[in-house]
Amino acid sequence: MSWQQDAGRDLVRSFGDRMAMFVRGEGAYLWDDTGRRHLDFLAGIAVNSLGHAHPVFVEAISRQAATLAHVSNYFATPPQLELAATLKRLAGTGERGRVYYGNSGAEANEAAFKLARLHGRESGRRRVLTLDNSFHGRTMGTLALTGKPAMQEPFSPMVPGVGHIPATIEALDAALDDTVAALMVEPIQGEAGVVELPEGYLRAARELTAERGALLIVDEIQTGAGRTGAWFGFEHAGITPDAITLAKGMGGGFPIGALVTYGDASELFFPGSHGSTFGGNALGTAVAGAVLGEIERAGLVDNATVRGQQIRDAVAAIGSPLVTGCRGQGLLIGIALTHPVAAAVTAAAQERGLIVNAANASTVRVAPPLTIGDAEIDEFAELFAASLAAVAESYPVNDAASAAGSKVTA
Ligand SMILES: *Cc1c(COP(=O)(O)O)cnc(C)c1O
Secondary structure, three states, X not given: OOHHHHHHHHOOOOOOOOOOOEEEEEEOEEEEOOOOEEEEOOHHHHOOOOOEOOHHHHHHHHHHHOOOOOXXXXXXXXXXXXXXXHHHHHHOOOOOEEEEEEOOHHHHHHHHHHHHHHHOOOOOOOEEEEEOOOOOOXXXXXXXXXXXXXXXHHHOOOOOOEEEEOOOHHHHHHHOOOOEEEEEEOOEEOOOOOEEOOOOHHXXXXXXXXXXXXXXXXXXXXXXXXXXXXXXXXXXXXXOOOEEEEOHHHHEOEOOEEEEEEHHHHHOOOOOOOOOXXXXXXXXXXXXXXXHHXXXXXXXXXXXXXXXXXXXXXXXXXXXXXXXXXXXXXXXXXXXXOOOOHHHHHHHHHHOOEEOEEEEOOEEEEOOOOOOOHHHHHHHHHHHHHHHHHHHHHOOHHHHHHHHOOOOOO
């Protein structure tokens, strides 16, 4: 019995076929069940900030598991309070910040959705705006927020009170009326294919939402925790939001999410209005605290900037006719292709022991651990160049579109 057969028979079919079975990881490397080594330039989709089996991660889990894992939200624990203080400091909330803990990105965004409804409760503002092509999660609430009609269609009807608008300042200006409680945006749309907001968008969004009485909620689930070369993506725009949501990289591989609120938005939840049994448990918050502590201690936010540029330079130096350039910031990079062959390039990379992913039909997403250095980047450049060459050869660039189809993995 192969693992492929087991997976095909026993796992829910909501994902495509698993591409490999991994049994061990260390740093930026993974080993599969055949003993083969792979260079992991996806990091569990921007999750494994410190790479695999980092000693700080291992030590934090082991120590906290042996001390206290879970007590329910009837009680406080030191790790959850320490992490809240750290998140407030890093996010720049000042005194009037608060932290809600969940266990995933979707749960963080569900909390943000409820925050928006609470904000508009007295004024009658019931609507939340998000952007076309945005991704905010797969629960019913966050699927309604997600701006991808094809993902919503099988599950209609959607939760009401959500509007999707194009990512332009004009569209926002036109849509921000007195029915709107909040605007939720990703600083970089990771799942849409690492698509950046137009120049000046976040700044304009901050001004317009403040002026018209709506909250600005920034979904930092993929961009947060140092990934873009700042602790949070919104910092690049020099704004202060009303709330941010976090998950992915903040736990370094341990499932945890959070909503961090600023100022008046910190006063909206009241006792009994929201909760999660596991949310904010001592184990998860201890691990996230240790992961953020190590990112800070080792200067990994700056490393994301430096290594991100190094990867862009390396991709440009390959000089492949299939590559048009790179999008994104820091270590969240979308390598744009001239043709919809991202799935083929990803498959060619995997054959060569390099893990990347097709963020959309014509974009390869690269999101390695924040810990990478010269050796990993040199190896990436070599394997990625060979993968591009193989695809360019097997799909003559002119009819690549028809040859490769357009399989998109999210
Ligand atoms: C991954 C992601 C989510 C959903 O997070 P889950 O942990 O998968 O629920 C939401 N928003 C953004 C921007 C994401 O990248």
